[in-house]
Amino acid sequence: MATRLSTREDYVSLLDKYDTWLFDCDGVLWQGDTLVEGATEVLQLLRHHKKAVMFVTNNATKSRKNYKKKFDTLGVEAHVDEIYGSAFAAAVYISSVMKMPKDKKVYVIGMDGLEEELRDEGIAYLGGTDPEDNTLASFSLKNWTPDPTVGAVLCGLDTSINYTKLSKAFNYLLRNEGCTFLATNEDSTYPTAEGLLPGAGSVSAPLRYALGKDPVAIGKPKGTMLDCIKAKWVSHDFDPKRTIMVGDRLNTDIEFGKAGGLATLLVLTGITKESEITGPNASPTVPDYVTNSIGDLRALLS
Amino acid sequence: MATRLSTREDYVSLLDKYDTWLFDCDGVLWQGDTLVEGATEVLQLLRHHKKAVMFVTNNATKSRKNYKKKFDTLGVEAHVDEIYGSAFAAAVYISSVMKMPKDKKVYVIGMDGLEEELRDEGIAYLGGTDPEDNTLASFSLKNWTPDPTVGAVLCGLDTSINYTKLSKAFNYLLRNEGCTFLATNEDSTYPTAEGLLPGAGSVSAPLRYALGKDPVAIGKPKGTMLDCIKAKWVSHDFDPKRTIMVGDRLNTDIEFGKAGGLATLLVLTGITKESEITGPNASPTVPDYVTNSIGDLRALLS
Structure with a gap:
């Protein structure tokens, strides 16, 4: 059963537990061309607390450089080496694996x-x-x-x-x-x-x-994407136990996190609906945590 | 185990047993734009013996009228109402079923x-x-x-x-x-x-x-195609026990015949190779008869 996050204490505890935060983008940080309310503040807050932030996307139509332009347009701080796309991971797989x-x-x-x-x-x-x-x-x-x-x-x-x-x-x-x-x-x-x-x-x-x-x-939910993150981010001390994957899709993001031994946080601003995680027809893929929106983490600011 | 046909007596017996002969076309009567040697004579022979002849093709890119042009070009006698294509069968399915x-x-x-x-x-x-x-x-x-x-x-x-x-x-x-x-x-x-x-x-x-x-x-191996033949050819007394399907593909032609309770004759001028019907790796789909080419039935002429 997933833990439903709602109080300031819930989010404080989450912040304490995880040093590395992996984010899916579409459905989590934005929906199409519209920023999810509060996403920018929450990312700034994580950076302020010295958390490592990474963006893990299956979108292979854009290179990392081009994907960064999307962040820039929406006013979200991101650096090319924080972005892991399945196009990049595929190239790394071909050359390195x-x-x-x-x-x-x-x-x-x-x-x-x-x-x-x-x-x-x-x-x-x-x-x-x-x-x-x-x-x-x-x-x-x-x-x-x-x-x-x-x-x-x-x-x-x-x-x-x-x-x-x-x-x-x-x-x-x-x-x-x-x-x-x-x-x-x-x-x-x-x-x-x-x-x-x-x-x-x-x-x-x-x-x-x-x-x-x-x-x-190559992409989520397959482990190749995580291998690629580990291989390329050598300077960073990557501890799966202190890493959390935030996503909106059970069969890609959440399964990716679980397969890699990471904690998982599901947000409901994208593909997965409430009905898929509760009740008799709930998916067998159960995230560790659920919150309505990444913007909920702004509770930490108050 | 399939019966391997080779002698004149084998073909005489086959001719006696079946009144309706269903043919796949590509890989049986022709290969691309080249007629299989003897195919025309064998079809003439069947017509001469008052056998009903039908052409059953999964090719849905051509209408029956257009498919007939292929027969005409190659000098093979065929009539539009003898041609059953999956495009025609799909249209009949939508309107009648x-x-x-x-x-x-x-x-x-x-x-x-x-x-x-x-x-x-x-x-x-x-x-x-x-x-x-x-x-x-x-x-x-x-x-x-x-x-x-x-x-x-x-x-x-x-x-x-x-x-x-x-x-x-x-x-x-x-x-x-x-x-x-x-x-x-x-x-x-x-x-x-x-x-x-x-x-x-x-x-x-x-x-x-x-x-x-x-x-x-709709197409082979599904029974919809046979339903369509039965429904459209009302004037003809269709007896599955006296009908044989001649084809080059185990998973379409031969399975289609077997599912419809028809006898099946595999020819080796198309997709299926000898290695797929003999030896330890043989397909579980076993035709009733096998002959190298439809042209082999010319033995009946001698």
Whole structure:
């Protein structure tokens, strides 16, 4: 059973227990382009108390640099090295975990943010935003010269998804020996201010179905994302027992925290509704703490 | 264990046992644009012996009229009412089984052949080949006015698949009460002369994943296709015990025949390889008969 936070003492106790605070962004700090009330003050308060603050997002359409612009626009303090996106984590996974040889390339289904992270890690790629692959013209294997050096297919949310990209990615995975199937994340849906759209997991679903196998998924709830945070933030003494993950999705954020041995705080300003955590149909994924909004932590200021 | 056919007597016995012969086309009668050697003579022979001949295809990109043109080009006798495609069967399903009210519409992910079959059954539709939905421009729910009369989403192979179509289809299934999720067929791959491409099942996979539910699938191996043949071919005395399904795919053609109580003949000129039907890793789907090629039935001529 999750502990419901409501009094000033509840939040004081939370502040005492955790040194590192990991935040999901959309649905926690903001909703679309609107800041959640009090989010800025709460982050300032955590920084004032010398807490380490990190932003952990499955959004792979933006690079960290571009994601920081979103913080800047909304007036939220954030530094590039505090931002962990699944695009960045995927690039780190390819270079540091897979240790893909430098003469190999990645075929990308994804957007410019994903390409930027690959470039920053020195990984060669094709596909992605290449105009040749962003077309609704009919695709035939007859007119295609596959690149034998493609050693991985990396699939993220791509709003220019099309049959040419899917056909090329499928054939690389089918023909190139040892070609690894990677996905930035497996979110089934992508929340926008006006409602849900198909998410990154839905964009890779055709490959999953055609191949009859699942990709190595990088983003939350998978541990790869936490490995990446630990590997990159070497200067910081990372103690899972003193770390809390704050999120709005049970099946990504909260499961990610629990799998990594972190404490978890669910906020109700995003995807998860009250009805999913109470009553007979409650989800089996139970966060340690629940509060209505991150803004509730302003109780600490009074 | 499948009976391996090889002698003239084997084929004579087969000819005696079955009055109705159902054929898959690609991989059986032709491979891409090349006729399988002897296919024309064998079909003529069956017609000469007063056998009923039907062509049962999961290809939903072509209407029956257009599919007949393929037969004409290759010099194979076929009549429109002998051709049963999953596009036609889907249209019959919507009008005769679902009995969708005339004031409702179908949102189509698919190509002009699917639209033609819907028109011929008097079913209103949107999406499909509409230029507005065949775009790689970014899609936002903000700029979209959904049609409240959409009562079904029908998804077939669509080589112009894109994020706008997927987003609209997903939102119709999410928002329009009672909106039915239909797929022409669930083939994971689409064979071409140069190799495999993603199939119709892969095109509907994003919706399946985003919704967390499967469509009602019409094509082989589902019985809906056989129901459609029985319903439309009323003049013909259809006896499953005297009917044989000839195909090249275990998981579509052969399972379709078995599920419908028909005899099944596997040919090895298409998807299924010898290794999949013999030895320790053989598929659990066992056809009644196996022969290398439909052309083998020319032994009857000697």
